[in-house]
Amino acid sequence: xxxxxxxxxxxxxxxxxxxxxxxxxxxxxxxxxxxxxxxxxxxxxxxxxxxxxxxxxxxxxxxxxxxxxxxxxxxxxxxxxxxxxxxxxxxxxxxxxxxxxxxxxxxxxxxxxxxxxxxxxxxxxxxxxxxxxxxxxxxxxxxxxxxxxxxxxxxxxxxxxxxxxxxxxxxxxxxxxxxxxxxxxxxxxxxxxxxxxxxxxxxxxxxxxxxxxxxxxxxxxxxxxxxxxxxxxxxxxxxxxxxxxxxxxxxxxxxxxxxxxxxxxxxxxxxxxxxxxxxxxxxxxxxxxxxxxxxxxxxxxxxxxxxxxxxxxxxxxxxxxxxxxxxxxxxxxxxxxxxxxxxxxxxxxxxxxxxxxxxxxxxxxxxxxxxxxxxxxxxxxxxxxxxxxxxxxxxxxxxxxxxxxxxxxxxxxxxxxxxxxxxxxxxxxxxxxxxxxxxxxxxxxxxxxxxxxxxxxxxx
Amino acid sequence: xxxxxxxxxxxxxxxxxxxxxxxxxxxxxxxxxxxxxxxxxxxxxxxxxxxxxxxxxxxxxxxxxxxxxxxxxxxxxxxxxxxxxxxxxxxxxxxxxxxxxxxxxxxxxxxxxxxxxxxxxxxxxxxxxxxxxxxxxxxxxxxxxxxxxxxxxxxxxxxxxxxxxxxxxxxxxxxxxxxxxxxxxxxxxxxxxxxxxxxxxxxxxxxxxxxxxxxxxxxxxxxxxxxxxxxxxxxxxxxxxxxxxxxxxxxxxxxxxxxxxxxxxxxxxxxxxxxxxxxxxxxxxxxxxxxxxxxxxxxxxxxxxxxxxxxxxxxxxxxxxxxxxxxxxxxxxxxxxxxxxxxxxxxxxxxxxxxxxxxxxxxxxxxxxxxxxxxxxxxxxxxxxxxxxxxxxxxxxxxxxxxxxxxxxxxxxxxxxxxxxxxxxxxxxxxxxxxxxxxxxxxxxxxxxxxxxxxxxxxxxxxxxxxxxxxxxxxx
Numbered sequence: 001x002x003x004x005x006x007x008x009x010x011x012x013x014x015x016x017x018x019x020x021x022x023x024x025x026x027x028x029x030x031x032x033x034x035x036x037x038x039x040x041x042x043x044x045x046x047x048x049x050x051x052x053x054x055x056x057x058x059x060x061x062x063x064x065x066x067x068x069x070x071x072x073x074x075x076x077x078x079x080x081x082x083x084x085x086x087x088x089x090x091x092x093x094x095x096x097x098x099x100x101x102x103x104x105x106x107x108x109x110x111x112x113x114x115x116x117x118x119x120x121x122x123x124x125x126x127x128x129x130x131x132x133x134x135x136x137x138x139x140x141x142x143x144x145x146x147x148x149x150x151x152x153x154x155x156x157x158x159x160x161x162x163x164x165x166x167x168x169x170x171x172x173x174x175x176x177x178x179x180x181x182x183x184x185x186x187x188x189x190x191x192x193x194x195x196x197x198x199x200x201x202x203x204x205x206x207x208x209x210x211x212x213x214x215x216x217x218x219x220x221x222x223x224x225x226x227x228x229x230x231x232x233x234x235x236x237x238x239x240x241x242x243x244x245x246x247x248x249x250x251x252x253x254x255x256x257x258x259x260x261x262x263x264x265x266x267x268x269x270x271x272x273x274x275x276x277x278x279x280x281x282x283x284x285x286x287x288x289x290x291x292x293x294x295x296x297x298x299x300x301x302x303x304x305x306x307x308x309x310x311x312x313x314x315x316x317x318x319x320x321x322x323x324x325x326x327x328x329x330x331x332x333x334x335x336x337x338x339x340x341x342x343x344x345x346x347x348x349x350x351x352x353x354x355x356x357x358x359x360x361x362x363x364x365x366x367x368x369x370x371x372x373x374x375x376x377x378x379x380x381x382x383x384x385x386x387x388x389x390x391x392x393x394x395x396x397x398x399x400x401x402x403x404x405x406x407x408x409x410x411x412x413x414x415x416x417x418x419x420x421x422x423x424x425x426x427x428x429x430x431x432x433x434x435x436x437x438x439x440x441x442x443x444x445x446x447x448x449x450x451x452x453x454x455x456x457x458x459x460x
Numbered sequence: 461x462x463x464x465x466x467x468x469x470x471x472x473x474x475x476x477x478x479x480x481x482x483x484x485x486x487x488x489x490x491x492x493x494x495x496x497x498x499x500x501x502x503x504x505x506x507x508x509x510x511x512x513x514x515x516x517x518x519x520x521x522x523x524x525x526x527x528x529x530x531x532x533x534x535x536x537x538x539x540x541x542x543x544x545x546x547x548x549x550x551x552x553x554x555x556x557x558x559x560x561x562x563x564x565x566x567x568x569x570x571x572x573x574x575x576x577x578x579x580x581x582x583x584x585x586x587x588x589x590x591x592x593x594x595x596x597x598x599x600x601x602x603x604x605x606x607x608x609x610x611x612x613x614x615x616x617x618x619x620x621x622x623x624x625x626x627x628x629x630x631x632x633x634x635x636x637x638x639x640x641x642x643x644x645x646x647x648x649x650x651x652x653x654x655x656x657x658x659x660x661x662x663x664x665x666x667x668x669x670x671x672x673x674x675x676x677x678x679x680x681x682x683x684x685x686x687x688x689x690x691x692x693x694x695x696x697x698x699x700x701x702x703x704x705x706x707x708x709x710x711x712x713x714x715x716x717x718x719x720x721x722x723x724x725x726x727x728x729x730x731x732x733x734x735x736x737x738x739x740x741x742x743x744x745x746x747x748x749x750x751x752x753x754x755x756x757x758x759x760x761x762x763x764x765x766x767x768x769x770x771x772x773x774x775x776x777x778x779x780x781x782x783x784x785x786x787x788x789x790x791x792x793x794x795x796x797x798x799x800x801x802x803x804x805x806x807x808x809x810x811x812x813x814x815x816x817x818x819x820x821x822x823x824x825x826x827x828x829x830x831x832x833x834x835x836x837x838x839x840x841x842x843x844x845x846x847x848x849x850x851x852x853x854x855x856x857x858x859x860x861x862x863x864x865x866x867x868x869x870x871x872x873x874x875x876x877x878x879x880x881x882x883x884x885x886x887x888x889x890x891x892x893x894x895x896x897x898x899x900x901x902x903x904x905x906x907x908x909x910x911x912x913x914x915x916x917x918x919x920x921x922x923x924x925x926x927x928x929x930x931x932x933x934x935x936x
Contacts, residue, residue: 059533059731062532063558065536065813066537066557067536067537067538067813068537069538069539070541072541084515084516087520088520088521090521091522091541093542096521100519100521103521109590111517112598114514165732165733167731202733202854209733241855244855249701249702279511279615279649280612280656281613281658344511385857386848386881386883387850387861388847388859388861388881388933392649392657392658393656393657393878395879397881397933397935398861398881399850399933415855416883416884418859418882419933420700420935454933454936455700456701456931456932457702459702
């Protein structure tokens with residue numbers, strides 16, 4: 001039955017008739033829940049997704065890739081006497097879905113009970129579904145995307161004669177539909193579009209090659225930066241790295257540019273997330289109600305932000321989302337909890353199954369130039385490398401590249417160094433934040449100035 | 461193997477040799493160099509335990525066909541997550557968009573040659589019962605907790621997957637492979653006063669699940685995880701600066717993977733964007749260094765009988781006695797560079813394009829006893845375990861983060877130091893290899909390599925190495 005319906009829906013049908021495709025996903029979800037209940041599950045939940053993506057890549061003016069991707073998937077989780085089984089498939093034919101449900105039931109029959117397992121409480125389910133302005137379909141052909149990619153790369157390659165080579169430019173369109181349903185009778189549907197473009201360039205001088213990139217992403221195609229702006233942005237970012245060298249080992253203030261500053265906030269989120277807390281794998285255990293950032297800083301989650309990167313009316317458990325403070329004047333208001341982790345900790349869900357949604361840093365009051373003047377001498381980091389972040393202990397040691405700041409201004413590019421410190425101190429001793437907020441990402445922050453870190457480079 | 465996969469993957473969908481040829485025919489035009497169908501079916505099963513309870517299990521099944529058409533350096537690509545004739549024909553029509561003009565090319569009828577199998581074809585997800593697996597996780601949890609009263613958290617993950625692939629191309633390439641992969645990971649958290657530290661150990665390969673369920677296997681990893689956490693409970697802040705670094709044997713071979721491996725992949729060199737581009741034949745390491753990429757090792761996590769383009773894997777010498785002698789190639793880049801593919805064309809799944817990737821990358825052993833290597837250092841660090849690494853192939857800068865390391869003073873091992881990131885420059889790090897140990901070891905089977913968003917299982921290895929100058933990212 002499902003198979004027939006899917007076959008009838010051509011590839012671009014998802015863009016032109018999303019209601020019909022959504023109805024199909026809802027049918028599948030309902031059937032899965034019914035099947036699971038009939039098979040002995042006390043509770044069940046399912047997500048069904050369907051998406052279409054197109055991508056064109058151009059390198060040195062020639063088309064490098066043209067891709068069209070149509071993806072569908074079903075994931076079901078069943079609960080039998082608090083024993084959990086989960087299964088997924090990419091095959092939406094009725095028999096494949098039936099087998100998937102049976103697999104999940106079989107696993108639940110063999111596993112041990114988990115007292116925290118189960119759906120979120122029925123009373124927490126979302127009941128209203130605000131229009132978050134996320135669906136802006138455009139049936140753009142691959143050659144249209146390729147032409148735009150060509151323009152982007154051309155703008156980048158002609159921006160500076162030191163641009164010697166290219167890894168290419170690409171333009172991507174994605175449209176996705178999703179349904180989450182559970183045996184409380186909850187059925188939540190969502191849909192969204194995303195358009196992205198990027199360009200990676202190589203610059204060369206006597207000392208060697210450097211690579212950097214620029215990108216943009218938006219919910220509507222029209223909101224993307226111009227091709228020239230992304231191409232030139234990539235060229236500027238690449239050329240300014242030429243001549244990079246190491247700095248002497250020592251302790252200095254470190255300015256995190258917005259593209260890496262959001263990672264710092266991300267580590268804070270990780271450390272106050274339920275999974276790490278109940279596993280006691282966080283340097284911020286029992287931190288609720290305590291100071292984790294300076295008094296000028298607040299963090300607020302805005303899940304209903306129109307066109308936001310991660311806007312949604314309900315979380316991964318179906319729980320209603322709402323605007324909510326995470327950090328107020330430096331004090332941690334709450335943890336980041338799904339229904340499961342909340343139960344493990346004896347707390348209430350914070351509607352964060354699937355993570356935080358559109359987190360904004362408040363309290364930023366300085367331009368990047370003012371931040372550089374404030375630090376006077378130190379390191380500005382624009383790129384971080386490697387996995388040297390230990391959320392259990394808070395120890396932080398990563399490879400970095402960026403710029404040396406001398407007399408409050410950029411002096412020269414830096415590479416092949418590490419920066420190290422302790423996350424608790426780094427967050428507590430944030431001196432100031434910049435107004436240069438990067439709105440393309442789920443975590444919205446400008447530059448962050450960290451009081452002091454150990455920079456390892458050459459020995460003096 | 462090809463016939464076996466043909467039966468398993470295509471017959472249920474009513475597809476046979478004739479339908480394959482028809483789809484390949486749709487791909488053909490006079491403008492393409494070759495077109496290819498890649499069928500894949502994969503099931504994976506995982507079980508996890510944390511905080512004293514089995515969290516449940518998961519069973520994931522995925523299948524589909526990826527179709528590409530290659531013309532010069534350009535690729536048209538489409539895929540379908542249903543294996544059926546209509547979806548295959550649709551995908552072929554989309555992929556052909558890369559061809560600038562029409563016309564018919566000539567289909568070369570393929571013949572799947574005999575290729576030595578590097579592992580068994582058995583499905584690890586069907587051996588033993590689910591009850592056995594749940595029981596194993598509980599037994600491991602109890603065993604880890606019995607080892608040391610400071611153990612406060614234990615996480616155990618058990619994974620098994622089974623994959624069948626079939627490749628058919630317009631130029632006659634034809635092949636099939638069946639690939640098992642299993643893995644067990646044990647992570648512990650130990651607490652002493654205010655201090656909490658982690659330890660990790662795990663392993664696996666392309667074999668049956670019973671190998672992981674043998675007490676010798678999991679007890680070893682349980683003890684190793686506890687040992688590592690214990691060491692870290694006593695670790696002191698690490699030094700910061702440029703110093704001599706001794707790397708232990710085995711998993712620290714992640715150095716080779718990051719510092720030189722990625723930079724020697726064919727795509728980056730064909731495009732001239734690797735720090736190693738144009739350096740074939742040059743000296744890039746000291747004479748003690750010979751580095752290979754070997755996909756043929758029996759049962760290894762990084763091994764393949766054929767790669768994802770149907771090319772049998774090889775042992776490819778990358779650096780021979782310090783000289784750069786080889787790149788790792790897939791079909792597209794090999795053709796554009798005028799060389800033979802090396803069996804390194806890999807893809808995460810049917811929904812991803814293949815590219816040159818590593819298999820098992822390691823350095824051959826040298827002359828020195830490992831004790832002698834450590835004794836030769838006046839002031840430096842000894843790093844034996846790592847969380848992984850990353851490289852910028854263009855600037856050559858690479859990092860890797862240590863999870864277990866010690867100070868060396870006057871040729872003797874000193875106190876443990878906290879995990880630090882090491883950073884260096886790929887093209888010259890091996891020119892500073894001062895000593896190579898005689899203790900080559902491969903890792904235990906835990907590596908995942910990421911490139912352009914695609915993850916594939918890999919192996920690394922090396923003997924004990926002394927590097928005379930790397931930047932150590934400590935705090936003191």
